[in-house]
Every structure is written in structure tokens, then in C-alpha cells.
Amino acid sequence: MVRRSSLFDKSTAAVGLVAGVLLFAGPSQLWNGLVDAAGPTPRCSQSGKITNCVCEKAAQDLEVTRETEAVPPTVSLSEESNGITIQCEQAKFTFVPSTETDVCVSKDSQNTLAVCNQGTTKTSIQTFLNLDTDDLPKWTTSNNDGRHSLLFSEHALPLTEKRFYAGCISTGSDERTQQEECLVTVSVKARTSSVKDGVLTCAYGAESNKSVPEVRLNSANNSLTIVCGNEGTMQPTKESLTAYQCSGAENEGCKTVKLTEVMPRFTSSWWAEDEKNKNAPKLVIPEGGFPDQEETILLGCKQNSQTAAKEAESGTTPAVELPKCKVKVTLSAHSSASQASNVSFLGLLGLALTPLVFLGTY
Incomplete structure (x- = not known):
């Protein structure tokens, strides 16, 4: 009986210690500890007029925490560089936005792929660009390697600077685990008048x-x-x-x-x-x-x-x-051509009438 009491006391103390630590940490930090998961960092490179971004989790990404997480890269699109490709790891990630005619836009700083996936920050490309044109870009997908591309034609570039985001989000996560995200912010420069x-x-x-x-x-x-x-x-x-x-x-x-x-x-x-x-x-x-x-x-x-x-x-x-x-x-x-023709016509008319004038004087 004494031994059972000792074990019970130790267990109670351990539970109390954990509870105290969690209470000290606060509910927000507790939740963050449960849901935070570092996603892969997008690696972007330029090839001609296309920017290619690859979302793959490298070894250095495993050590990234919430405090040290790098700001997602911003890709700039313009007349000189008018396309972007984002490649997702097909086995573990899906692309956001899921619809070919949509992009994600920031609203109240809620620029996460999960929020966009729910439809909160998702908007149509037509609304995003605000253009009177039928030549609107659409996301195209390569099923072989998980590439998702968006190409802006000359007539589809906006009249003012615009920003959107897209990327890859992990699949199969439960409610208590935050989905990993590989997010790319895209700045689209306005066209030239x-x-x-x-x-x-x-x-x-x-x-x-x-x-x-x-x-x-x-x-x-x-x-x-x-x-x-x-x-x-x-x-x-x-x-x-x-x-x-x-x-x-x-x-x-x-x-x-x-x-x-x-x-x-x-x-x-x-x-x-x-x-x-x-x-x-x-x-x-x-x-x-x-x-x-x-x-x-x-x-x-x-x-x-x-x-x-x-x-x-x-x-x-x-x-x-x-x-x-x-x-x-x-x-x-x-x-002056018409003026010259009028002058010529009047001149000829004058010459034609001159003999008649002479005859009229006699």
C-alpha cells in the first residue's frame, strides 16, 4: 500500500508539473505548440520570362521553427517576366487555389493557404485583375510533375499593381495538427501605357x-x-x-x-x-x-x-x-490639296470666262 501511494504521489506531481508549465505558457502557446509545423521553403529561380518555384522539404527546413521562419519569397511579374510556375510534392501536398480561375488575396493579414482553401481569401482572376478583356490567364497543371503555371499575356496585365499568393499545402492532417504550407507571394506590376x-x-x-x-x-x-x-x-x-x-x-x-x-x-x-x-x-x-x-x-x-x-x-x-x-x-x-484643286478650278474657270468677258465689251 505504501508503494502504491508513492507511485500515485509521483504521478500526481508529474501531472501537476506539466499542468503548471502549460498554465504558465498560456493557452495560445499551448495551441501553437500543438499545431505548428514548419512547411517547406519555396525555392525560386528565373528561366527566361518564367519564374519557377519548387516546394520541397530540404534538411535545413526541418530545423525551422515559428520564431525563425523566413518570410515567404515575393515573385515579381511584369511585361519582362510574365509567368510563374509552382511545383508541389505530389505525394504529400496539393496546390492552392484549387480552381484554375482563382487566386488568393490577402484580407486582414489572413494570408494562409488554409484560409484561402476555405474560400475566405479566394477570388476570381477576372475580379482580381479588374479588366475588360476575354484574354484572362488561367492556372494550368502538369500531372506528371505537379507543376502549376500562370502566364499573363500583354493584354492581361493589370492597370495598377496587384498582389496575390498561391502555393502547396500538406494533405491528410488531422484537426489538431496545422497543415504544412509552402506559400509564394506574387506581385504583378501594371502594364505600360x-x-x-x-x-x-x-x-x-x-x-x-x-x-x-x-x-x-x-x-x-x-x-x-x-x-x-x-x-x-x-x-x-x-x-x-x-x-x-x-x-x-x-x-x-x-x-x-x-x-x-x-x-x-x-x-x-x-x-x-x-x-x-x-x-x-x-x-x-x-x-x-x-x-x-x-x-x-x-x-x-x-x-x-x-x-x-x-x-x-x-x-x-x-x-x-x-x-x-x-x-x-x-x-x-x-x-492643301483640296485648296489647290479649288484654286486650279477657279483659275481654269476664269480663263474660260475671259473670252466671254471680252466679247461682252464689244
């Missing part, structure tokens, strides 16, 4: 408007479409029937002018909607509508959030300020 085939496509990233694109309009190339996208507004608006005109070569001394001051024959009907570009504003100058001498104007788009923020700060509409995205439009002088 450009003019192509008579269409200005605006973007609003930090590096989108380092230079001002230029276009020349004449009788043979007489139209320009302004595509601001869902995140911008045309500036000046087509309803204002105005444009910017600058006195300096570097877009200095700019002011707002009426288009009738630049093109005296201008009418509001010259602004149309481009059905091929989601009904974006399109300036079409008819034959005979060009100015008598060459003129230069600026048109463009202002980012919606910036416009609203500046008006809110000042309480009024901001003074003349060039939009972030703009195009320099050179309007060729009205062709």
Missing part, C-alpha cells in the same frame, strides 16, 4: 507612364480611341469638348482649351463610341476638319482613386493638372 493602331490604353502603375506616347492624326489616320479601363476616367471628359495644350516642350505651361480653339470646325459629333473597345471614347476628325496650321494637344486618363482623393482633400475640383496617363496628339494642318 501605350498607343497602338489608333488606341491609347492607359495604366496607372508606378512605372506605367515614364514616357508620353505620341500619335499624329491626319486625313489618312484620322481617329484616336481613349481606353481608360475600369480604374480610370477620361481627362478632360469628352462631354467637356476640351483638351490640354502646353506651351513648353516638356509639357509645361499647360492649360485647358476648347477644341473649337484648336479646330475651328470641331463639333461634338466628332466624339463617338468605339464598339471594338467597350464603347470607349473615340475622336474622329472628318475630312476638312483639321486645323489650318499644325497643332498639338494632350488627352488622357486619370486614375479614379487619385481624382477622388485630391478632391476630398481640397474640398474643390483640383486646378489644371495633367492626367497620369496621357498621349501627345499632333494634328496635321488641313491638307
